[in-house]
Amino acid sequence: MTAATLPTGRLRQIRDLPCPRGLPLIGNLHQLNAPKLHRVLEQWAAELGTPYRFQICGMPVTVWSDAELSQTVMRERPHRYRRYAALEPVLAEIGCNGVFSAEGAAWEPQRRLVMQALSIPHIRAFHPTLQAITARLHARWQRAAARGDVVEMTDDLKRYTVDVTSALAFGEDPRTLEQERGVIQEHLAQIFPTLMHRVNAPFPYWRYVRLPRDRRTDRALAEVHRTIRGMMARSRERLRDEPAEVPRHLLEAMLALRDTPGSDVTDDIIAANVLTLLLAGEDTTANALAWSLYYLAADEPLQQRLADEAHAVLGAQAVCADYALVKDLDLFEAVCTETLRLRPVAAIKAFEPIESVQVGGVALPAGAKMFFLTRPPMLDSRHYSQPERFDPDRWLRGHACTASEARVHEPRAWVQFGAGPRVCPGRHLAAVEMRLVLSMLMKHFEVRLAVDPSTIEEITAFAMVPNKMPVRLELRASH
Template identity: 70%
Template structure:
């Protein structure tokens, strides 16, 4: 894997110094109230609600942060939301979870309503036992043992792309990559391979795709309108959830049948482990909780890794020299194989993960983290009552030259430890795509493996060029930050030769 060192910054920021000097919820010096923070001009009663386009939320907040500084606040009617950009402060809060901070309370209630209140949103005592199970299922030994299946799924993705290249059809990369990640997640965690890569229509992703955008709308809504009025988009979500929950419950039923017909001394995958825990005397775990974690993993596995890989194509397609370098690296590892043949060989593909990491610095899929304190706290000189809404923006710190030299440049080498490469300023603690603290993303190793495996297969076998003007591809807030589209033309290496062809169709 890419080597990322973690160290305390050379200089403690003003906000972090304030927190370190305040171990209790009171400040020894004069402090400001939330109402004292700068705020963009809004309207009476509505506040800034009319300015918060759900699909552009992260862009609006980043613009205000540039204009007002950090921290600032905005208003959703009478509710203030504070916005921060200090990554060290965000690290501190993440380390203080779950006993001093939590995610938005509204996030937990909205996810509970749709039957998806699993590990991601669980708080308090409900979090720890779920975390142990999922960490075990996504551990390095389990992913390593799963590699033959992972390789076979990647071969199917290769065949899908080979057909598209032969036919000259445009590939919508976000859709294909989501099929891939759902097949991987289902096979690894639930013991079932839905083989969506071999289908054209009627796949579970068609229903999953509706959930994240609606979650974004509901979590940030000033009041739960959907409990009183069902708009057309709410009815579409209801229909999608009906299909998704039927899919999850059928998977649980089949897993129980396999456990009954072919008993094993130990669970063979995460779903069996969760069902075994649910059936243990006095566990307190319900079928609904098992189903919520299945749905959580489907959504998380489908969305974040797929979009992270998709964003890389903007940079790879625009840089023929980088694409050639990636090709030579991939072929040096894969030899004549279409897919990386061994798990042990993945460690030689650092450059591919470095490309994904650098892409995530400039195009963060996790653009915003949201928290609220469980008790009154003082951060810097600002008093935050319990329950105060807090947004942390991830991109401003990664574009700050105090953290990264030449931050506007796309430079994957800044993440590699290669002789002769001068890294200058490089503060990896400012990069928070996988979170930090006790609730750091449990799927980060699987994501690393998928990134290396898919991109090396892609570049070893195909040249890539965008099918549209890259400037027409927009950033969209849909819970995570996703591309509006990622259409590409693929050409097999036999067609285009070993030298990469690039450009816009």
């Protein structure tokens, strides 16, 4: 079901869109369970079609499940659309209004530096460090397997991605994988749930009253910003003591831009981008990997296929030591791509037009709130054959179909890393991390969930994350 003009031929207005039944004054506010927001919106989409609207205290929010329209909106950023405007002031309050949320002229120089730092040549040069960090994760999991420990994968994988992002972008490896307590990841974990809560709150109460949740976030932010300012100070010292013709990482590049005459970049902008990259690098990749284990644990034949491919590519190495060989680990990336189709970390994308527009036969004024749901198009049989089935092979070149199968595969319906000028700059790093971690894991271990799979729930915490992913690791018999 898609939007269309009314029988009279005039454009539909927001008020013409179907809306779930609500209450006077507050509208649907009482139905928007924040930890399950994506599920609530998906259920309404199943009942009402696309687009529909819901109301928050008189403010309408339109909700769309059309992949093509989503692609169009993302391609027309930043000149016609922007991110949900409520996001920017909330991020600014916590010192995180970096390249992810910046708009207009402030975005372009930040974007250029981040894209350069996360470019393929830079990641290729970084591969030995990436290999070393992945080897530390291997050693951590070996110890857990030997002791018979249950490993909470969401925690371990976030430690890993924090170490990788810090080493690549800031020239410092915090080595959180070798510590048990007092690591920056514990403080970062406080931030996303608070962001989700504040962005969707009908009233900014925290600017007047600090609840216990807000005080915990304040303490976490103080520790995170202390760490970030320390990294900035140490990087400045290295630049002074060991000058380099070309910046060695993103933080040095930003500090150099900060010191350029006439630059609009400030220390606060640099700190905001450091925090942005820490959060983005930690959350998306780590949770995508964690969700992949949910499916792998239930599929021993697939685990064996992956182990065979890992042995063939890695040889005697514990971790893929050659960047050129990463490209041969296609099945591992296919597992992650298929995982994100069924368990999209970016389940909701929020935008608004900066001018009056017509979208799918609906007239939207500037500032109209638009939520795009990413999962419904990926579970649509018009886009993918047997869409409810976990099938990584659908993403591999040359995937054979049975004679009776009418294969449908529309990759444009998969938009986890966005599209257009503001496509995720870290998508290549994420792909390399996923291939390295899963190939190391499958070569050396068999994976079993340590709980009933039905107890693993989806939680909206800005991203869509598992509430837990406890597994047991068993050392795999050598080939």
